[in-house]
Amino acid sequence: MSTATATAPKLDWSYAPAPESVDPGIKKRYDLFIDGKFVPPVGGKYRTIINPANEQPLCEVPETTAADVDRAVKAARRAYHKIWSKMSGQERGKYVYRISRLLQERAREFAVAESLNNGKPIRESRDIDIPLSAAHFFYYAGWADKLDFAFPGRRARPVGVCGQAIPWNFPMLMAAWKIAPAIATGNTVVLKPAGTTPVTALKLAELIAMADLPPGVVNIISSGRDTGAALVKHPDVDKIAFTGSTEVGKWIMNTLAGTKKRYTLELGGKAANIIFEDAAIDQAVEGIINAIFFNQGHVCCAGSRLLVQEGVADMLVNKLKHRMQSLILGDPLDKNTDIGAINSKEQLDKINNYLQIGQQEGAEMWQSSCELPDRGYFCRPTLFTNVSQSHRIAQEEIFGPVLAIQTFRTVQEAIEKANNTAYGLSGGVWTDKGAKIFRVTRNLKAGVIWANTFNKFDPSSPFGGYKESGMGREGGWHGLLPYVDLEPVTNHKVPGTKP
Amino acid sequence: MSTRVPVLKTYKLFIGGQFPRSESGRSYVLKDAKGRPLANVCRGSRKDFREAVVKARAALKDWSGRSGYNRAQILYRLAELVEGRRDQFVAELARQGSSLADARRQVDVTIDCLIYYAGWGDKYVQLFSTVNPVASPHFVFSVPEPTGVVALIAPEDSGLLGLVSAICPIITGGNSVIALASEKTPLSAITFSEVCAAGDVAGGVVNILTGFRSELLSHIAGHMDVNAIVYYGDDMEERKTIQSQASLNVKRVIFPDRATENPYLIMDTQEIKTTWHPVGY
Numbered sequence: 001m002s003t004a005t006a007t008a009p010k011l012d013w014s015y016a017p018a019p020e021s022v023d024p025g026i027k028k029r030y031d032l033f034i035d036g037k038f039v040p041p042v043g044g045k046y047r048t049i050i051n052p053a054n055e056q057p058l059c060e061v062p063e064t065t066a067a068d069v070d071r072a073v074k075a076a077r078r079a080y081h082k083i084w085s086k087m088s089g090q091e092r093g094k095y096v097y098r099i100s101r102l103l104q105e106r107a108r109e110f111a112v113a114e115s116l117n118n119g120k121p122i123r124e125s126r127d128i129d130i131p132l133s134a135a136h137f138f139y140y141a142g143w144a145d146k147l148d149f150a151f152p153g154r155r156a157r158p159v160g161v162c163g164q165a166i167p168w169n170f171p172m173l174m175a176a177w178k179i180a181p182a183i184a185t186g187n188t189v190v191l192k193p194a195g196t197t198p199v200t201a202l203k204l205a206e207l208i209a210m211a212d213l214p215p216g217v218v219n220i221i222s223s224g225r226d227t228g229a230a231l232v233k234h235p236d237v238d239k240i241a242f243t244g245s246t247e248v249g250k251w252i253m254n255t256l257a258g259t260k261k262r263y264t265l266e267l268g269g270k271a272a273n274i275i276f277e278d279a280a281i282d283q284a285v286e287g288i289i290n291a292i293f294f295n296q297g298h299v300c301c302a303g304s305r306l307l308v309q310e311g312v313a314d315m316l317v318n319k320l321k322h323r324m325q326s327l328i329l330g331d332p333l334d335k336n337t338d339i340g341a342i343n344s345k346e347q348l349d350k351i352n353n354y355l356q357i358g359q360q361e362g363a364e365m366w367q368s369s370c371e372l373p374d375r376g377y378f379c380r381p382t383l384f385t386n387v388s389q390s391h392r393i394a395q396e397e398i399f400g401p402v403l404a405i406q407t408f409r410t411v412q413e414a415i416e417k418a419n420n421t422a423y424g425l426s427g428g429v430w431t432d433k434g435a436k437i438f439r440v441t442r443n444l445k446a447g448v449i450w451a452n453t454f455n456k457f458d459p460s461s462p463f464g465g466y467k468e469s470g471m472g473r474e475g476g477w478h479g480l481l482p483y484v485d486l487e488p489v490t491n492h493k494v495p496g497t498k499p
Numbered sequence: 500m501s502t503r504v505p506v507l508k509t510y511k512l513f514i515g516g517q518f519p520r521s522e523s524g525r526s527y528v529l530k531d532a533k534g535r536p537l538a539n540v541c542r543g544s545r546k547d548f549r550e551a552v553v554k555a556r557a558a559l560k561d562w563s564g565r566s567g568y569n570r571a572q573i574l575y576r577l578a579e580l581v582e583g584r585r586d587q588f589v590a591e592l593a594r595q596g597s598s599l600a601d602a603r604r605q606v607d608v609t610i611d612c613l614i615y616y617a618g619w620g621d622k623y624v625q626l627f628s629t630v631n632p633v634a635s636p637h638f639v640f641s642v643p644e645p646t647g648v649v650a651l652i653a654p655e656d657s658g659l660l661g662l663v664s665a666i667c668p669i670i671t672g673g674n675s676v677i678a679l680a681s682e683k684t685p686l687s688a689i690t691f692s693e694v695c696a697a698g699d700v701a702g703g704v705v706n707i708l709t710g711f712r713s714e715l716l717s718h719i720a721g722h723m724d725v726n727a728i729v730y731y732g733d734d735m736e737e738r739k740t741i742q743s744q745a746s747l748n749v750k751r752v753i754f755p756d757r758a759t760e761n762p763y764l765i766m767d768t769q770e771i772k773t774t775w776h777p778v779g780y
C-alpha cells in the first residue's frame with residue numbers, strides 16, 4: 001500500500017455505462033399472426049415503430065385494418081369450435097406451459113426488445129416484466145385441468161372468442177395477463193397490442209408458433225386506424241377484455257350496450273400513497289420512489305398522490321428530493337438506469353402539459369436536476385407541493401413521473417382524501433401499527449392495497465379496480481371468472497319466479 | 500244491522516326507512532284481473548330516486564361495516580316477520596292475480612329464500628376469499644367487499660318472491676339497495692318494505708320505489724352515485740339503455756337469468772380487494 005497522496009482526487013460518483021448487449025432479435029418487418037401463420041395485412045401497408053429513447057426506427061409492423069380483424073376473428077372462431085373447446089384441460093394446459101418455458105428460455109432477448117420498444121429500464125424489463133409474464137403463463141397453465149374444482153356447484157365453460165386490447169406501458173406483461181387465463185380456460189383470442197408497442201407481442205407470436213399451438217387459438221394483430229373499434233364491434237366476438245384509459249373503457253361500455261358481449265375493463269387510476277408519521281420513513285421514501293417512478297410513472301396503479309401526515313411532511317419531502325436527485329435517468333438499456341424514456345412524443349407532451357397546469361393552478365413544482373439526453377423523450381422526476389384536492393394534478397391521471405403531494409392530520413382525513421376520486425385501482429399505506437393498517441386498508445375504495453410496500457405483482461394475486469378504474473380481476477383464482485360461464489351442476493333448488 | 504267497513508291500505512314508497520308519497524304527487528291505479536281498482540300506487544319520480552340514493556349512500560357505511568353474523572341475523576329476522584304475516588302476503592298476491600296455491604308457494608319460497616341468504620351472511624367471504632401464494636416475501640389476501648349503492652330493477656313477473664330473492668344477495672353482501680318494484684304487481688313490494696321497517700334493517704339499506712320502468716330506467720342507470728345496477732328482464736332495448744347510461748360512471752351492470760338460491764349472485768355486487776404486506780422483521 002502506498003502512503004496517502006498529498007492531494008485527494010476529485011470524487012466522481014457517475015457510473016460507467018453498463019449497456020445490456022443481448023441481441024433483441026427484432027426483425028426488420030413483422031406480419032400479422034393469424035391462424036397460425038404470419039400474413040401480410042390486407043391493405044398491404046406497414047408503418048415504422050421507433051425507439052422512444054433515441055427516436056430511431058426499430059422495425060416495421062402492419063397497418064392493420066378491419067378486414068384483418070375479421071380474418072383474425074374468423075380464425076379464432078374456427079379454432080374455438082374445431083379444436084380448443086374440445087381439447088381436454090390437461091392438453092390445453094401443456095400448450096400454455098410450453099409458452100411459459102419458451103419465454104423463460106429467451107427472457108433476456110425479450111427484455112431487451114421490450115426496453116427498446118417501450119423505453120423502460122432494462123432492470124425492470126429484465127427483472128419484472130418478462131419473468132412475471134412467464135410466471136403468468138405458468139400459473140394459468142396449471143388451472144386448465146383443475147376448473148372442476150374451482151367453482152363449487154358450478155361447471156366452468158369458456159365464453160368463446162375473446163377480443164383483447166392492451167396498453168403500451170407493459171406491452172408483454174399485459175399480453176400475458178390477457179392471453180394466459182383466456183386460453184387456459186378454453187377460449188380463443190385475438191390480441192391487439194398498443195399502437196406504439198407491438199414488438200414483444202409480435203415476438204410472442206413467434207414463440208406461440210414455436211410452441212405449436214393449434215392455429216387460430218391465439219391471433220396477434222397490430223394497430224391501425226380504428227382497429228380497436230373494429231375488434232370491439234365485431235359481431236362474432238363474445239367478450240372484450242381491455243386495459244387502458246377510463247375514457248376508452250366508457251366508450252367500450254357504451255358501444256357494447258344492447259349486445260350480448262361481455263366485457264372486463266382495467267382502466268385508469270390516481271392512487272393515494274398514505275404515509276403516517278409512525279412509518280419507517282426511510283423505507284417509505286423508497287416505497288414512494290417505487291410507487292411513482294417505477295416505469296416512468298406509466299403505471300395505472302402508480303402512487304401518484306402522496307398523502308403525508310403533517311408532522312413528518314417537511315422531513316419526508318426533503319428526504320424524497322434527496323433520493324430523487326440520485327435517480328439515474330437515461331439509456332433504458334443501461335443496467336444502471338432508474339428512469340428510462342417516456343414512451344411517445346404524444347405522452348411526453350401530455351405530461352409536460354400537466355406540469356404547466358400544476359404550476360398555473362398554484363402548486364409548487366420541483367424537479368430533479370439530472371441531465372436529459374439529447375435525443376429521445378424524457379421527463380425529469382417531478383414533485384408538486386402545495387397541492388389541493390381540487391387541482392387537476394391531484395384528480396387526473398398524468399401517467400408520468402409526476403407526484404402530487406398533500407398533507408393530512410388524522411386517519412379519517414387521510415381516508416377521505418384518498419377516496420375523493422372517481423378512480424379506485426390501488427392505494428398505499430405506510431405505518432408501523434398493524435391495527436392502523438387494517439383500519440385504513442379496509443376503508444380505502446380500491447382494488448389493490450399495498451401496506452408498507454408498493455407496486456408488487458404476482459400471477460396468483462388478483463389485480464383490478466373499484467369505481468371508474470374498471471371491473472373484473474386479473475390474476476389468481478378471481479382472474480378466472482372473466483373468462484368462464486358458470487353453469488349449475490348441482491341439483492340446486494331454484495325458486496320459481498312465476499307467480 | 501251494519502257490516503263493518505274495512506280499513507283500506509295506502510301504498511306508499513319506502514325511502515330511508517320512511518314511507519313518503521311520491522314527491523311528484525302522481526299515482527297510477529292498479530286493477531285486478533276483472534278490471535276493478537285495487538289501489539292507488541305511487542308513480543315514483545326521478546327526484547324520489549335521487550332522494551333514495553342519498554339515503555342509501557348514507558346507510559352504507561354502517562351496513563357494510565356490520566359483521567356478517569349481524570347481517571345474517573337481520574335477514575333471518577325478516578324471514579320471521581314474513582312468516583308472521585304469511586296470510587297477509589298470500590291474500591295480497593291473490594288479489595293481484597295469483598291463484599291461492601301459487602300465492603302460498605311464493606310466500607313459502609320467499610321465507611325460505613331469506614333463511615337461505617341469512618345463512619350466507621357469515622360464509623360467502625370465506626368461500627370467495629383467497630390467500631395468494633405469491634413468489635415474493637409478502638402476505639397477500641383477497642376478500643370481497645360490497646360494491647356500494649345498488650339499483651335493482653326487480654322482476655316484472657314476480658312481485659314478492661322475485662323482488663325478495665333479488666334483494667337478498669345484494670344486502671347480504673353489505674350493499675344498500677334501491678329497488679324498482681314490479682309495475683303490475685307492486686303491492687307485495689310495499690308490504691315487504693313494512694317488514695324491513697319492522698325488522699332491524701336500518702333505514703336506507705333497503706329502499707323500494709313503485710312506478711314506471713320506462714320513465715325511470717334511463718335516469719336510474721345514469722345516476723353518478725350508484726355503483727351497480729341489477730336488471731331482471733329480457734327487453735333488449737331496456738338493456739341497451741341501461742348499459743349505455745351505466746358507462747357514464749363505469750357502473751357494474753348485472754343481468755341475472757333469474758333469482759335463484761345461489762351464492763354467485765352475492766358476488767355479482769362485490770368488489771375484490773387485495774392487500775399486500777411484506778413478511779419480515
